[in-house]
Amino acid sequence: MSAQIIDGKQVSSEVRERVAGEVAGFIADGGHQPVLATVLVGDDPASHVYVANKLKACEAAGIGSVHHELPAETSERDLITLVRALGDDDGIDGILVQLPPPDHIDPDAVIAAINPAKDVDGLTATNAGLLAGGRPGLVPCTPAGVIELLDHAGTPLEGAEAVIVGRSNLVGRPLISLLLGRNATVTAAHSRTRDLAGVCRRADVLVAAVGVPELLGADHVKPGATVIDVGINRTDDGLKGDVDFEAAVEVAGAITPVPGGVGPMTIAMLMANTLTAARARSASRAAGQARDHAV
Ligand code: NDP
Numbered sequence: 266m267s268a269q270i271i272d273g274k275q276v277s278s279e280v281r282e283r284v285a286g287e288v289a290g291f292i293a294d295g296g297h298q299p300v301l302a303t304v305l306v307g308d309d310p311a312s313h314v315y316v317a318n319k320l321k322a323c324e325a326a327g328i329g330s331v332h333h334e335l336p337a338e339t340s341e342r343d344l345i346t347l348v349r350a351l352g353d354d355d356g357i358d359g360i361l362v363q364l365p366p367p368d369h370i371d372p373d374a375v376i377a378a379i380n381p382a383k384d385v386d387g388l389t390a391t392n393a394g395l396l397a398g399g400r401p402g403l404v405p406c407t408p409a410g411v412i413e414l415l416d417h418a419g420t421p422l423e424g425a426e427a428v429i430v431g432r433s434n435l436v437g438r439p440l441i442s443l444l445l446g447r448n449a450t451v452t453a454a455h456s457r458t459r460d461l462a463g464v465c466r467r468a469d470v471l472v473a474a475v476g477v478p479e480l481l482g483a484d485h486v487k488p489g490a491t492v493i494d495v496g497i498n499r500t501d502d503g504l505k506g507d508v509d510f511e512a513a514v515e516v517a518g519a520i521t522p523v524p525g526g527v528g529p530m531t532i533a534m535l536m537a538n539t540l541t542a543a544r545a546r547s548a549s550r551a552a553g554q555a556r557d558h559a560v
Contacts, residue, residue, distance in 0.1 A: 268492075268517040269418065276417045277410075277529035281326060284536045288327040291544060299543030300329035301359040301385065301535075302351045306344060307337035307367045316363050319532055326536045331357065341370045345378045352380030358543040359385035361535065382546060385538040387439065396442045403538050408439040410530025411472060411493050412447070418519045420491040422447035426467050430454045430481065430507070431474035436495055440472060461485070473507035482509040489518035495527045 496507030
């Protein structure tokens with residue numbers, strides 16, 4: 266029997282509508298309009314498309330945006346100076362530096378310059394540490410989108426065996442913490458894992474975040490499992506996930522397609538994070554004013 270197809274486009278538009286409603290409510294309650302600053306260095310065409318889509322999503326959600334486009338030869342120091350200035354700018358709630366930067370710029374140095382309160386990609390050591398410690402912070406968008414999809418599919422997480430293939434800072438590691446936070450029993454598999462198929466077949470929830478087209482097939486899927494495919498691989502046959510969809514769909518209980526699964530969720534969660542950052546900054550400003558009043 267074929268699996269339920271988890272429609273990322275539909276879930277993403279539901280999240281975006283929900284955020285737009287919450288932004289309107291936040292403003293109606295006396296909050297400020299959340300503002301996202303995007304920074305793009307160089308002329309990589311894919312990065313330009315990603316940033317344009319993010320700016321469009323801001324507009325639809327009622328979130329303000331400020332875009333900085335810098336030439337490819339911009340120095341690391343100048344980029345860091347801009348990122349720090351945005352961190353200090355009271356009119357900005359979220360900072361998104363489109364990655365990867367040109368080769369002469371160290372992405373880790375740029376990420377380290379982002380004000381953690383405005384780190385809507387959830388990439389700074391501060392937010393990664395908060396997430397690893399099970400404390401509230403800004404969560405990376407793609408892993409947060411994976412959890413939304415699992416919830417939408419009605420997949421029980423508490424007590425479930427979850428296997429994540431991939432342990433990157435961007436996807437795999439944050440997912441370990443998010444799934445642990447939902448009381449799943451989590452296994453992180455990677456390039457040195459022995460018997461990958463056997464490990465994956467234990468999973469009630471299988472997440473592939475590898476970057477190898479169709480690495481996981483029917484042999485890797487426990488019958489009835491929920492399979493979330495984060496992979497986006499450009500091949501001669503078009504866009505492919507890390508899961509062989511045609512094979513896995515016959516075994517899984519629910520599965521995301523590529524494209525149209527996890528991909529659309531990332532921008533939706535970026536909107537949600539920008540609102541979260543705006544609310545937190547507004548609350549901490551109010552707390553500061555109350556303290557000033559008290560003295
Ligand atoms: P990375 O290259 O940073 O990490 C890949 C991970 O996969 C590593 O942990 C690596 O193991 C593991 N791996 C590689 N080969 C194998 C193998 N043969 N068997 C088991 N594990 C393996 O990738 P990302 O996490 O950044 O991205 C993963 C995929 O997700 C990519 O296709 C990317 O395009 C996509 N992606 C999609 C997003 C979206 O939908 N919006 C956002 C981000 C990523 P080891 O650690 O041992 O090297």
